[in-house]
Amino acid sequence: MTTDTRVILICSxxxxxxxxxxxxNLGISLARQGLSTAVLDADFGLRNLDLLLxxxxxxxxxxxxxxxxxxxxxxxxxxxxxxxxxxxxxxxNPRMLDxxxxxxxxxxxxxxxxxxxxxxxxxxxxxxxxxxNAMAACKEAIxxxxxxxxxxxxxxxxxxxxxxxxxxxxxxxxxxxxxxxxANQEMLSIADVTDILALPLLGLVLEDEQVIVSTNRGxxxxxxSVNSPAAxxxxxxxxxxxxxxxxxxxxxxxxxxxxAKFRRLMQTKIF
Amino acid sequence: MTLRDIINKLLRRQPASASTARERLQLVLAHDRSDxxxxxxxxxxxxILEVVAKYVEIDMDEGAVSLETEDRMTAxxxxxxxxxxxxxxxxxxxxxxxxxxxSQEEEITEPNS
Numbered sequence: 001m002t003t004d005t006r007v008i009l010i011c012s013x014x015x016x017x018x019x020x021x022x023x024x025n026l027g028i029s030l031a032r033q034g035l036s037t038a039v040l041d042a043d044f045g046l047r048n049l050d051l052l053l054x055x056x057x058x059x060x061x062x063x064x065x066x067x068x069x070x071x072x073x074x075x076x077x078x079x080x081x082x083x084x085x086x087x088x089x090x091x092x093n094p095r096m097l098d099x100x101x102x103x104x105x106x107x108x109x110x111x112x113x114x115x116x117x118x119x120x121x122x123x124x125x126x127x128x129x130x131x132x133n134a135m136a137a138c139k140e141a142i143x144x145x146x147x148x149x150x151x152x153x154x155x156x157x158x159x160x161x162x163x164x165x166x167x168x169x170x171x172x173x174x175x176x177x178x179x180x181x182x183a184n185q186e187m188l189s190i191a192d193v194t195d196i197l198a199l200p201l202l203g204l205v206l207e208d209e210q211v212i213v214s215t216n217r218g219x220x221x222x223x224x225s226v227n228s229p230a231a232x233x234x235x236x237x238x239x240x241x242x243x244x245x246x247x248x249x250x251x252x253x254x255x256x257x258x259x260a261k262f263r264r265l266m267q268t269k270i271f
Numbered sequence: 272m273t274l275r276d277i278i279n280k281l282l283r284r285q286p287a288s289a290s291t292a293r294e295r296l297q298l299v300l301a302h303d304r305s306d307x308x309x310x311x312x313x314x315x316x317x318x319i320l321e322v323v324a325k326y327v328e329i330d331m332d333e334g335a336v337s338l339e340t341e342d343r344m345t346a347x348x349x350x351x352x353x354x355x356x357x358x359x360x361x362x363x364x365x366x367x368x369x370x371x372x373x374s375q376e377e378e379i380t381e382p383n384s
Contacts, residue, residue, distance in 0.1 A: 149292050149299075156300050185275055185287035192293050196300065266275040 013154030015125030029238030054218025102136030
Protein backbone atom coordinates (compact mmCIF):
# COMPACT_ATOMS: atom_id res chain seq x y z
CA MET A 1 0.00 0.00 0.00
CA THR A 2 1.25 3.48 -0.83
CA THR A 3 0.50 6.39 1.45
CA ASP A 4 1.56 9.40 -0.58
CA THR A 5 -0.27 8.73 -3.83
CA ARG A 6 -0.43 11.74 -6.10
CA VAL A 7 -3.85 12.19 -7.67
CA ILE A 8 -3.55 14.55 -10.62
CA LEU A 9 -6.38 15.90 -12.76
CA ILE A 10 -5.45 16.56 -16.38
CA CYS A 11 -7.85 19.15 -17.75
CA SER A 12 -8.14 21.94 -20.33
CA UNK A 13 -11.69 23.21 -20.71
CA UNK A 14 -11.52 23.17 -24.49
CA UNK A 15 -11.57 19.83 -26.27
CA UNK A 16 -8.87 18.61 -28.62
CA UNK A 17 -5.92 20.38 -27.04
CA UNK A 18 -4.16 17.18 -25.99
CA UNK A 19 -5.39 16.08 -22.56
CA UNK A 20 -5.70 12.43 -23.44
CA UNK A 21 -2.40 12.32 -25.33
CA UNK A 22 -0.66 13.91 -22.35
CA UNK A 23 -2.33 11.48 -19.94
CA UNK A 24 -1.26 8.47 -22.00
CA ASN A 25 2.32 9.66 -22.43
CA LEU A 26 2.74 10.77 -18.82
CA GLY A 27 1.34 7.43 -17.71
CA ILE A 28 3.89 5.54 -19.80
CA SER A 29 6.76 7.85 -18.75
CA LEU A 30 6.01 7.56 -15.03
CA ALA A 31 5.60 3.79 -15.32
CA ARG A 32 8.98 3.68 -17.09
CA GLN A 33 10.49 5.36 -14.03
CA GLY A 34 9.29 2.40 -11.99
CA LEU A 35 6.28 4.16 -10.50
CA SER A 36 3.03 2.24 -10.38
CA THR A 37 0.57 4.41 -12.24
CA ALA A 38 -3.16 4.25 -12.89
CA VAL A 39 -4.79 6.30 -15.62
CA LEU A 40 -8.50 6.87 -15.05
CA ASP A 41 -10.59 7.86 -18.04
CA ALA A 42 -13.18 10.16 -16.48
CA ASP A 43 -14.58 10.98 -19.91
CA PHE A 44 -16.83 7.96 -20.16
CA GLY A 45 -19.27 9.57 -22.57
CA LEU A 46 -16.60 9.93 -25.22
CA ARG A 47 -13.77 7.79 -23.95
CA ASN A 48 -10.55 7.63 -25.91
CA LEU A 49 -7.73 6.90 -23.52
CA ASP A 50 -8.11 3.16 -24.19
CA LEU A 51 -7.63 3.83 -27.90
CA LEU A 52 -4.46 5.90 -27.44
CA LEU A 53 -2.98 3.22 -25.22
CA UNK A 54 -3.95 0.42 -27.60
CA UNK A 55 -6.11 -1.23 -24.94
CA UNK A 56 -9.54 -0.81 -26.52
CA UNK A 57 -10.14 -4.52 -26.99
CA UNK A 58 -9.20 -5.50 -23.49
CA UNK A 59 -11.78 -3.60 -21.47
CA UNK A 60 -14.25 -5.93 -19.79
CA UNK A 61 -15.38 -4.02 -16.71
CA UNK A 62 -15.37 -0.37 -15.72
CA UNK A 63 -15.34 1.57 -12.45
CA UNK A 64 -19.11 1.31 -12.37
CA UNK A 65 -19.08 -2.47 -11.96
CA UNK A 66 -16.44 -2.11 -9.26
CA UNK A 67 -18.57 0.34 -7.30
CA UNK A 68 -21.65 -1.85 -7.70
CA UNK A 69 -19.57 -4.80 -6.47
CA UNK A 70 -20.14 -6.79 -9.63
CA UNK A 71 -16.39 -7.30 -9.93
CA UNK A 72 -13.18 -6.66 -8.04
CA UNK A 73 -10.96 -3.65 -8.77
CA UNK A 74 -8.15 -5.81 -10.18
CA UNK A 75 -10.60 -7.35 -12.66
CA UNK A 76 -11.52 -3.93 -14.02
CA UNK A 77 -7.94 -2.61 -14.21
CA UNK A 78 -6.42 -3.18 -17.66
CA UNK A 79 -2.68 -3.68 -17.44
CA UNK A 80 -0.66 -2.24 -20.31
CA UNK A 81 0.82 -4.88 -22.61
CA UNK A 82 4.40 -3.62 -22.57
CA UNK A 83 4.50 -1.47 -19.48
CA UNK A 84 3.37 -3.55 -16.51
CA UNK A 85 3.51 -0.60 -14.10
CA UNK A 86 0.70 1.13 -15.98
CA UNK A 87 -2.98 0.27 -15.64
CA UNK A 88 -6.04 1.79 -17.24
CA UNK A 89 -9.42 2.09 -15.57
CA UNK A 90 -12.33 3.39 -17.63
CA UNK A 91 -14.88 5.21 -15.47
CA UNK A 92 -17.79 3.82 -17.43
CA ASN A 93 -18.99 3.11 -20.90
CA PRO A 94 -20.95 5.43 -23.18
CA ARG A 95 -24.25 3.62 -22.56
CA MET A 96 -24.45 4.68 -18.92
CA LEU A 97 -24.66 8.37 -19.33
CA ASP A 98 -25.02 9.87 -15.91
CA UNK A 99 -24.38 7.43 -13.18
CA UNK A 100 -21.17 9.06 -12.04
CA UNK A 101 -21.36 11.50 -9.12
CA UNK A 102 -18.53 13.24 -7.27
CA UNK A 103 -18.85 10.72 -4.45
CA UNK A 104 -18.44 7.78 -6.85
CA UNK A 105 -15.28 9.38 -8.12
CA UNK A 106 -13.93 9.79 -4.59
CA UNK A 107 -14.67 6.16 -3.76
CA UNK A 108 -12.95 4.77 -6.83
CA UNK A 109 -9.89 7.00 -6.35
CA UNK A 110 -9.64 5.91 -2.70
CA UNK A 111 -9.46 2.32 -3.94
CA UNK A 112 -6.79 3.18 -6.51
CA UNK A 113 -4.70 4.98 -3.91
CA UNK A 114 -4.26 1.67 -2.10
CA UNK A 115 -2.00 0.31 -4.79
CA UNK A 116 -0.65 3.10 -7.00
CA UNK A 117 1.97 5.86 -6.69
CA UNK A 118 0.22 7.99 -9.27
CA UNK A 119 -3.41 8.32 -10.32
CA UNK A 120 -3.84 10.44 -13.45
CA UNK A 121 -7.42 11.47 -14.19
CA UNK A 122 -8.17 12.28 -17.82
CA UNK A 123 -10.87 14.94 -17.54
CA UNK A 124 -13.67 15.41 -20.06
CA UNK A 125 -13.81 18.69 -22.00
CA UNK A 126 -16.14 21.40 -20.73
CA UNK A 127 -16.71 22.91 -17.30
CA UNK A 128 -19.98 21.17 -16.50
CA UNK A 129 -20.82 18.02 -14.51
CA UNK A 130 -18.18 15.81 -16.13
CA UNK A 131 -15.47 18.23 -15.12
CA UNK A 132 -16.88 18.64 -11.61
CA ASN A 133 -17.01 14.87 -11.09
CA ALA A 134 -13.48 14.42 -12.33
CA MET A 135 -12.27 17.25 -10.08
CA ALA A 136 -13.92 15.85 -6.95
CA ALA A 137 -11.23 13.36 -6.04
CA CYS A 138 -8.04 15.10 -7.11
CA LYS A 139 -5.59 17.11 -5.07
CA GLU A 140 -3.55 18.71 -7.80
CA ALA A 141 -4.05 19.50 -11.46
CA ILE A 142 -2.30 19.99 -14.76
CA UNK A 143 -3.97 22.39 -17.17
CA UNK A 144 -3.18 21.71 -20.83
CA UNK A 145 -3.53 24.49 -23.34
CA UNK A 146 -2.41 25.48 -26.84
CA UNK A 147 -0.99 28.88 -27.81
CA UNK A 148 -4.36 29.84 -29.33
CA UNK A 149 -6.87 32.39 -28.07
CA UNK A 150 -9.77 29.96 -27.65
CA UNK A 151 -7.73 27.36 -25.75
CA UNK A 152 -6.19 29.98 -23.45
CA UNK A 153 -9.55 31.55 -22.73
CA UNK A 154 -11.08 28.19 -21.79
CA UNK A 155 -8.03 27.28 -19.71
CA UNK A 156 -8.58 30.48 -17.76
CA UNK A 157 -12.15 29.41 -16.90
CA UNK A 158 -10.90 26.04 -15.70
CA UNK A 159 -8.13 27.61 -13.61
CA UNK A 160 -10.73 29.84 -11.94
CA UNK A 161 -12.81 26.77 -11.02
CA UNK A 162 -9.76 24.87 -9.75
CA UNK A 163 -8.82 27.85 -7.58
CA UNK A 164 -12.28 28.12 -6.04
CA UNK A 165 -12.15 24.41 -5.25
CA UNK A 166 -8.76 24.88 -3.61
CA UNK A 167 -6.95 22.43 -5.81
CA UNK A 168 -3.21 23.02 -5.74
CA UNK A 169 -0.68 23.00 -7.11
CA UNK A 170 -2.06 23.76 -10.55
CA UNK A 171 0.60 23.63 -13.25
CA UNK A 172 0.53 24.43 -16.94
CA UNK A 173 1.51 22.37 -19.97
CA UNK A 174 1.69 24.34 -23.21
CA UNK A 175 0.99 21.91 -26.02
CA UNK A 176 1.52 22.06 -29.79
CA UNK A 177 4.20 24.73 -29.74
CA UNK A 178 5.43 25.73 -33.21
CA UNK A 179 8.84 27.37 -32.75
CA UNK A 180 8.90 28.94 -36.21
CA UNK A 181 5.51 30.60 -35.83
CA UNK A 182 6.46 31.83 -32.36
CA ALA A 183 9.69 33.28 -33.74
CA ASN A 184 7.70 35.11 -36.42
CA GLN A 185 5.38 36.42 -33.71
CA GLU A 186 2.44 34.80 -35.43
CA MET A 187 1.72 32.63 -32.37
CA LEU A 188 1.30 33.59 -28.70
CA SER A 189 4.67 33.23 -27.01
CA ILE A 190 5.35 31.09 -23.97
CA ALA A 191 5.65 34.24 -21.84
CA ASP A 192 2.33 35.54 -23.23
CA VAL A 193 0.51 32.41 -22.11
CA THR A 194 2.18 32.05 -18.71
CA ASP A 195 1.68 35.77 -17.98
CA ILE A 196 -1.98 35.69 -18.91
CA LEU A 197 -2.77 32.49 -17.02
CA ALA A 198 -0.32 33.15 -14.16
CA LEU A 199 0.55 29.50 -13.66
CA PRO A 200 3.94 27.84 -13.25
CA LEU A 201 4.94 26.10 -16.46
CA LEU A 202 5.44 22.37 -16.00
CA GLY A 203 6.52 21.98 -19.58
CA LEU A 204 5.88 22.60 -23.22
CA VAL A 205 5.30 20.10 -25.98
CA LEU A 206 6.51 20.76 -29.50
CA GLU A 207 4.15 20.23 -32.41
CA ASP A 208 5.02 16.82 -33.81
CA GLU A 209 3.45 14.83 -36.66
CA GLN A 210 4.55 11.66 -34.93
CA VAL A 211 1.77 12.18 -32.40
CA ILE A 212 -0.78 11.30 -35.08
CA VAL A 213 1.22 8.26 -36.18
CA SER A 214 1.39 7.06 -32.59
CA THR A 215 -2.35 7.48 -32.12
CA ASN A 216 -2.96 5.50 -35.31
CA ARG A 217 -0.97 2.64 -33.84
CA GLY A 218 -2.22 2.89 -30.27
CA UNK A 219 1.34 3.19 -29.03
CA UNK A 220 2.14 6.41 -27.14
CA UNK A 221 5.31 8.12 -28.41
CA UNK A 222 7.06 7.69 -25.08
CA UNK A 223 6.75 3.92 -25.52
CA UNK A 224 8.61 3.32 -28.77
CA SER A 225 9.61 6.63 -30.37
CA VAL A 226 11.46 8.21 -27.48
CA ASN A 227 13.59 10.36 -29.79
CA SER A 228 10.75 12.23 -31.45
CA PRO A 229 10.51 15.91 -30.38
CA ALA A 230 7.19 15.54 -28.56
CA ALA A 231 8.26 12.34 -26.77
CA UNK A 232 11.27 14.15 -25.29
CA UNK A 233 8.97 16.87 -24.03
CA UNK A 234 6.62 14.35 -22.40
CA UNK A 235 9.53 12.56 -20.72
CA UNK A 236 10.81 15.88 -19.36
CA UNK A 237 7.38 16.69 -17.96
CA UNK A 238 7.25 13.33 -16.18
CA UNK A 239 10.70 13.94 -14.68
CA UNK A 240 9.74 17.43 -13.50
CA UNK A 241 6.63 15.97 -11.86
CA UNK A 242 9.01 13.77 -9.90
CA UNK A 243 10.88 16.86 -8.77
CA UNK A 244 13.83 16.67 -11.15
CA UNK A 245 15.21 20.00 -12.31
CA UNK A 246 15.09 19.72 -16.09
CA UNK A 247 15.50 23.00 -18.00
CA UNK A 248 12.74 23.99 -20.43
CA UNK A 249 13.35 23.68 -24.14
CA UNK A 250 13.84 27.11 -25.71
CA UNK A 251 11.73 26.98 -28.89
CA UNK A 252 13.73 29.80 -30.48
CA UNK A 253 16.84 27.61 -30.30
CA UNK A 254 15.09 24.69 -31.98
CA UNK A 255 16.03 25.97 -35.41
CA UNK A 256 19.49 27.19 -36.38
CA UNK A 257 21.05 28.96 -39.33
CA UNK A 258 20.60 32.40 -40.81
CA UNK A 259 16.80 32.36 -40.87
CA ALA A 260 16.57 31.62 -37.16
CA LYS A 261 19.17 34.28 -36.34
CA PHE A 262 17.20 36.82 -38.34
CA ARG A 263 13.94 35.90 -36.61
CA ARG A 264 15.62 36.27 -33.22
CA LEU A 265 16.88 39.70 -34.24
CA MET A 266 13.36 40.73 -35.20
CA GLN A 267 12.13 39.77 -31.72
CA THR A 268 14.48 42.23 -30.05
CA LYS A 269 12.49 44.46 -27.76
CA ILE A 270 13.05 48.10 -28.62
CA PHE A 271 10.76 49.57 -25.95
CA MET B 272 7.39 46.76 -29.03
CA THR B 273 9.81 44.63 -31.00
CA LEU B 274 11.93 45.39 -34.03
CA ARG B 275 9.42 43.51 -36.18
CA ASP B 276 6.56 45.65 -34.88
CA ILE B 277 8.45 48.82 -35.80
CA ILE B 278 9.26 47.60 -39.31
CA ASN B 279 5.64 46.57 -39.80
CA LYS B 280 4.53 50.01 -38.69
CA LEU B 281 6.95 51.77 -41.03
CA LEU B 282 5.80 49.64 -43.95
CA ARG B 283 2.17 50.12 -42.89
CA ARG B 284 1.76 46.37 -42.69
CA GLN B 285 -0.57 44.64 -40.27
CA PRO B 286 1.10 43.93 -36.93
CA ALA B 287 2.15 40.32 -36.29
CA SER B 288 -0.90 38.44 -35.10
CA ALA B 289 0.55 37.36 -31.76
CA SER B 290 0.25 40.85 -30.33
CA THR B 291 -3.33 41.11 -31.57
CA ALA B 292 -4.07 37.75 -29.95
CA ARG B 293 -2.54 38.90 -26.68
CA GLU B 294 -4.52 42.11 -26.58
CA ARG B 295 -7.80 40.45 -27.48
CA LEU B 296 -7.26 37.79 -24.83
CA GLN B 297 -6.44 40.26 -22.09
CA LEU B 298 -9.61 42.16 -22.81
CA VAL B 299 -11.91 39.15 -23.05
CA LEU B 300 -10.43 37.55 -19.92
CA ALA B 301 -10.87 40.70 -17.84
CA HIS B 302 -14.56 40.50 -18.67
CA ASP B 303 -14.81 36.71 -18.28
CA ARG B 304 -13.24 36.92 -14.85
CA SER B 305 -15.49 39.69 -13.62
CA ASP B 306 -18.80 38.55 -15.13
CA UNK B 307 -19.46 42.21 -15.80
CA UNK B 308 -21.24 43.15 -19.02
CA UNK B 309 -20.35 46.22 -21.06
CA UNK B 310 -23.70 47.81 -20.20
CA UNK B 311 -23.10 47.37 -16.49
CA UNK B 312 -19.59 48.73 -16.85
CA UNK B 313 -20.92 51.75 -18.68
CA UNK B 314 -23.60 52.30 -16.06
CA UNK B 315 -20.95 52.08 -13.35
CA UNK B 316 -18.74 54.52 -15.24
CA UNK B 317 -21.55 57.07 -15.38
CA UNK B 318 -22.32 56.75 -11.70
CA ILE B 319 -18.69 56.98 -10.65
CA LEU B 320 -18.31 60.11 -12.78
CA GLU B 321 -21.41 61.64 -11.22
CA VAL B 322 -20.14 61.02 -7.72
CA VAL B 323 -16.69 62.41 -8.44
CA ALA B 324 -18.21 65.39 -10.28
CA LYS B 325 -19.90 66.44 -7.03
CA TYR B 326 -16.50 67.22 -5.57
CA VAL B 327 -14.15 68.16 -8.39
CA GLU B 328 -14.79 69.45 -11.84
CA ILE B 329 -13.94 66.69 -14.27
CA ASP B 330 -14.17 66.26 -17.96
CA MET B 331 -17.34 64.15 -18.30
CA ASP B 332 -16.54 63.05 -21.85
CA GLU B 333 -12.98 62.00 -21.17
CA GLY B 334 -13.52 59.82 -18.10
CA ALA B 335 -12.83 56.13 -18.69
CA VAL B 336 -13.44 53.16 -16.44
CA SER B 337 -11.97 49.85 -17.50
CA LEU B 338 -11.02 46.45 -16.20
CA GLU B 339 -7.36 45.57 -16.31
CA THR B 340 -5.89 42.21 -15.52
CA GLU B 341 -2.48 41.22 -14.41
CA ASP B 342 -1.40 38.00 -12.68
CA ARG B 343 -4.99 36.80 -12.31
CA MET B 344 -5.76 39.98 -10.35
CA THR B 345 -8.39 42.12 -12.00
CA ALA B 346 -8.49 45.79 -11.15
CA UNK B 347 -11.10 48.39 -11.89
CA UNK B 348 -9.19 51.35 -13.24
CA UNK B 349 -10.86 54.74 -13.43
CA UNK B 350 -9.14 57.49 -15.31
CA UNK B 351 -10.85 60.81 -14.57
CA UNK B 352 -9.14 63.94 -15.91
CA UNK B 353 -9.67 66.85 -13.53
CA UNK B 354 -10.25 70.31 -14.96
CA UNK B 355 -7.89 72.96 -13.72
CA UNK B 356 -8.36 76.67 -13.23
CA UNK B 357 -6.31 79.11 -15.24
CA UNK B 358 -3.67 79.40 -12.51
CA UNK B 359 -3.31 75.61 -12.40
CA UNK B 360 -5.44 74.91 -9.33
CA UNK B 361 -7.79 71.99 -9.16
CA UNK B 362 -11.39 73.18 -9.29
CA UNK B 363 -13.08 71.90 -6.15
CA UNK B 364 -16.77 72.13 -5.79
CA UNK B 365 -18.12 72.97 -2.36
CA UNK B 366 -20.15 69.95 -1.29
CA UNK B 367 -22.91 71.81 0.52
CA UNK B 368 -25.56 73.06 -1.90
CA UNK B 369 -26.28 70.41 -4.48
CA UNK B 370 -29.42 72.00 -5.90
CA UNK B 371 -27.84 75.32 -6.64
CA UNK B 372 -25.59 74.12 -9.47
CA UNK B 373 -24.81 77.56 -10.86
CA SER B 374 -23.66 79.03 -7.59
CA GLN B 375 -20.01 80.03 -7.42
CA GLU B 376 -17.67 80.19 -4.45
CA GLU B 377 -18.90 83.51 -3.15
CA GLU B 378 -22.56 82.62 -3.19
CA ILE B 379 -22.51 79.55 -0.95
CA THR B 380 -25.30 79.66 1.54
CA GLU B 381 -25.54 77.59 4.67
CA PRO B 382 -28.11 74.83 4.32
CA ASN B 383 -31.05 75.38 6.64
CA SER B 384 -31.51 72.42 8.90
